[in-house]
Structures are given as C-alpha cells and as structure tokens.
Amino acid sequence: MTSTARRSTVPTIATLLAERARTHADKHFVRFREADFTYVDFDRRVRSLASGIRAQGMGGVVPTLLPNCADAVALWFAASRAGAIWAPLNTGFRGIGLAHAVNLTGSRDLIVDRSLVDPLLGAVKHLEHLERLFVRGLDEEASGALSRLGRRLTVLPFEAVVCADDGASPHGPSSPADPSLLIYTSGTTGVSKACELSHRYVLGQAALLAGAAQVHADDVIFCPYPVFHWDATIGTVGPALHLGATAVITERFSVSRFWADVRRYGVTVFDFMGATLTFIYNQEPREDDADNPARLGWGVPMPAFQADFERRFGVRLAEGYGSTELGVIVFHDLDDTRPPPPGSCGRCLPEFRLRIVDDGGRPLPPGSVGEIAARPAAADDRHLMMTGYYQMAEANREAFHDGWFHTGDLGRLDEAGNLYFEGRKKDAIRRRGENISAFEIEQVIESHPAVVEAAAYGVPSEFTEEDVALAVVVRDGHELGTGEILEYCRDRIARYMVPDHVRFLDALPKTPTEKVSKRLLREWHVPPAGPNR
Secondary structure (H helix, E strand, C coil): CCCCCCCCCCCCHHHHHHHHHHHCCCCEEEECCCCEEEHHHHHHHHHHHHHHHHHCCCCCEEEEECCCCHHHHHHHHHHHHCCCEEEECCCCCCHHHHHHHHHHHCCCEEEEEHHHHHHHHCCHHHCCCCCEEEEECCCHHHHHHHHHHCCCCEEEEHHHHCCCCCCCCCCCCCCCCCEEEEEECCCCCCCCCEEEEEHHHHHHHHHHHHHHCCCCCCCEEEECCCCCCCCCHHHHHHHHHHHCCEEEECCCCCCCCHHHHHHHHCCCEEEEEHHHHHHHHCCCCCCCCCCCCCCEEEEECCCCCHHHHHHHHCCEEEEEEEECCCEEEEECCCCCCCCCCCCEEEEECCCEEEEEECCCCCECCCCCCEEEEEEECCHHHHHHCCCEECCCHHHHHHHEECCEEEEEEEEEECCCCEEEEEEECCCEEEECCEEEEHHHHHHHHCCCCCEEEEEEEEEECCCCCEEEEEEEEECCCCCCCHHHHHHHHHCCCCHHHCCCEEEECCCCCECCCCCECHHHHHHHCCCCCCCCC
8 A cells, every 4th residue: 555545534543543643642542561652652653563564465354363462452553554454363262263263364464472372373273374474572482383383384573564654644444334343252152253343333432432431531541351352442442542532451450450550540431340340349448449540430240239339449330231243332321310220231322223122023012021132323324333244144144134233132121211131042151251152162072082962051150240161971981070171171262261160961951952951051050169260
C-alpha cells in the first residue's frame, strides 16, 4: 500500500488514533507494566509496525499469538492501518484447537511470542497454510526448538516487522462492513468460531459502552484480562480511544495486586467477572479498602454481596448483558437512583432490539423463559453487531434468523423490560469469564485409549459461574485415575478447560434419543472437599 491508497470517510481505529495523536499528543493512551505510551508515541509505534506488515507482504488476516503486551495492541492498529484484519489467538489454545484457529485465518504468517513457541510446536503437524513465523523475543533456545521443524517453516525475528515509517496513509475501508478484527469464541457448540467484527462494530460498541457506563475523557479504564478477548480490546482500549481517555492493561488478573494497580495508575473505571470480584471480596478487610480512586466497576455476573462490596470499597458496581457477537446490548441505568431489580442485567439499550423467543423463534410474553434474540434497532446499522462467523456459512445460517441473532442463552423479560439471565441453551460451560466448549473437552478425553465415552458439563462454583465437571466411562480391562486424566488434559487443551471435578461411571445417563443427559449428571454432582486442581 502506498501513499496514493484510496481514502474513505469511514473511520477506523488507525485513523482515529492519528487524529488523537494530533489533539491529545502527550496524554497517556495505553499503559502497561512494561511501558507507558502517549497517543503520539503509540501512533508512532503503530506506523512502524504497519510499514513492516506492508514490507513483509502480509495481507488479508494477520494472526498473533501473544501475551498481554503493548505490541499485541499495537498490531491491531497496525493491521488496520495496513488494510489487514487482526486475529488475536487465545494463548490458552493447544493442539488441534490451536491449529484450527490458525488455519481459519488462511494466513501464511503468524506472529508469536517466544513464551508460546512450545504450544505452537505441539500444533505444527495440523497447520495447513503457515509458512513463516515471526518470533517476538527470539533467542537461542527458541531457535533450537524451532529448528526441529526443518524446512517446513521459515523463522524470523519479530524485528523484521518493525520498519521505519514508510509514510503511507492509513488504509480506508470502502464500507463500515469491512472487518477490523476476528475474536474467537470458545466453541460453545463445537470447534471455536471467529467473530468477524467490522470497523463500525468496533467504534460503535466503544461509544455505546462509554455512554452506558458514563465514562469520560478524564477517566482511566482498567482491564487485567487477555487482549484476545472483547473486554480488553473493544471494552477498554475502544472507549479510551473514542473519548481520548487512558486505558491500563496488565498482563493478568492478580488479586494481591489489584488495588495496588488501581492506586498506582489512578484507575477510575474497571471491568470485572463474578469470579474476580469474589477473589477480591474474600481478601482480609483492611482499613484503607475504600481509599482508592475507582468510582465504577462493570461486568457480569453480579454477585450477591454487591451492596457490601460497594460499601467496603467505595465503588459502584453495574451489570449488563452482551456477547462478542452482539457487543453490549443491555446495561443498568446509572441515572436511576433506585437499585435495579434483584437478578436483573438491566434494560436494552436504545440502539438495539431484544426479545425472548420459543424454539420456533416466536416472541414470548413478559415473564416467560426462552432464548434471547437481538438485533440493532436501525436496519441500516446492522454492523453494530458482528458481521458473522468468519468462513462459517452453516454456523451463520443457524445463528441468524430474519436479521435477529439467536444467542443460545436463556432469559426472561419483566413488564418494565428488565432482562434476567436464566442459563444457557447451548452445551457450554462458563468458567472464570471463559465460555468453554464441552465438545472440545470431550473430543480430547475420548482420544485417550482407555476411555469409551466422556461428558463435560458445568456445575456451580463457589467463585460464581461454573466449575468444569467430567464424567468418564473406562474401557473394560483398563484402569484410569483422576491424576492421569488431568495430566492428559493439560498437554492437549487450554488450562482453563482442564476439569475441576472428575468422576468415573459404568455408563453415562442417556435421554430417550440416546443423547447424554447432562441434566442428570448435574443433579448427581456432589461437590467434593476441594476441586481436582
């Protein structure tokens, strides 16, 4: 792409960053433990990486396998500036799951951190298109490990993607529908899917969340969750960019460092998961708990101890409802002085329409439990939600009906329009903020030579959301213990997918149609003294 590239009035994160670099040059944009970046510094880094992407001939999709770091976020902006699509891969993916995520992009290139080379080696035999690896932090040990690949892959240092600014203008999309990034789901009904998110989605959702959560330009927004998730990218960097505010991203959530980080960076707004709030709340109370700059925490699910948490830490908590596919579509009304009805997620934002439907897609009356379906309110603003699952036509046909996205979640609406989340229609497990595919766990367990059949399912967790439970049927003449099952999992699936509880059965309970009855498995579950982990 040259400086004569076509221009467009459709904004992107790269064009908005360039504007903020002019208007907010010396203000902090993103802060990491490794380094802080002003708007102008970050724009300079993005221009360098975009030039490198062009020089290396990377086009289409640019996948990355990186931990939380400045370069991970900068590559999103750089890909946008170069006219490419950023695909941040879940760093917990392993084996066939990781290979599927890479293959889906169709890219011949992958940018990977040195710390994640070993998991990638375990997936190499399943990779279909990959030709070049750009390794961040490439050292002799990693080079030696990669040399075992022979001529299959060309290994280059990440510095090969860092070039002097070539002066090219940001690539402009021809339509708001043009994709900005792919965010992977956790494969709630099968293999992981990649949500194709347009430029309109990214900037529109950032503005929606900023408005609903009443975030302002002088706020500091904190997220300790992975950059391959919605929360860190669109939910944190997005509103900061939209407003000219500051985003803080740490490498991971740490209960012992949480309030220290809030105080160190002057955090005023943070997002939470039910489990992380539980970890924070369970810490020994201190006299200075309320001595912090935070005013608002938003997230899901809201724990029962909300009121006590708010009093103890001097911060307001707000809940909403959404998904990567839809973005945030429901949020508590922060202007309402009355507390929201217990158990409610809030009311639908005016930019969306929401309804509860039966199995035939027909709307249900208030009070009825059914599937949550939603769409943008304006027909000409359909790209305020995801464009679709990338390269997965059949999945899109199943999910979209007459413009409505069917979430697979169950809920109900009261007469005032408050939404109540009632569980999942999909065969999925929600653990510590991750949507986990039971199918993916079962596929791995059933590859064990001593296993006849396995079923993964969610059970209530003491930390809110769910723990991963596993029922296993062992082949006649074989012996298998919990420790061996867990060890087998750890080498083949993401850490957050490894079961918390394992039980062995002579046979799995079945429905009349011979499907595994996970309802019965959940009813049979008796929590042990402690999880297997």
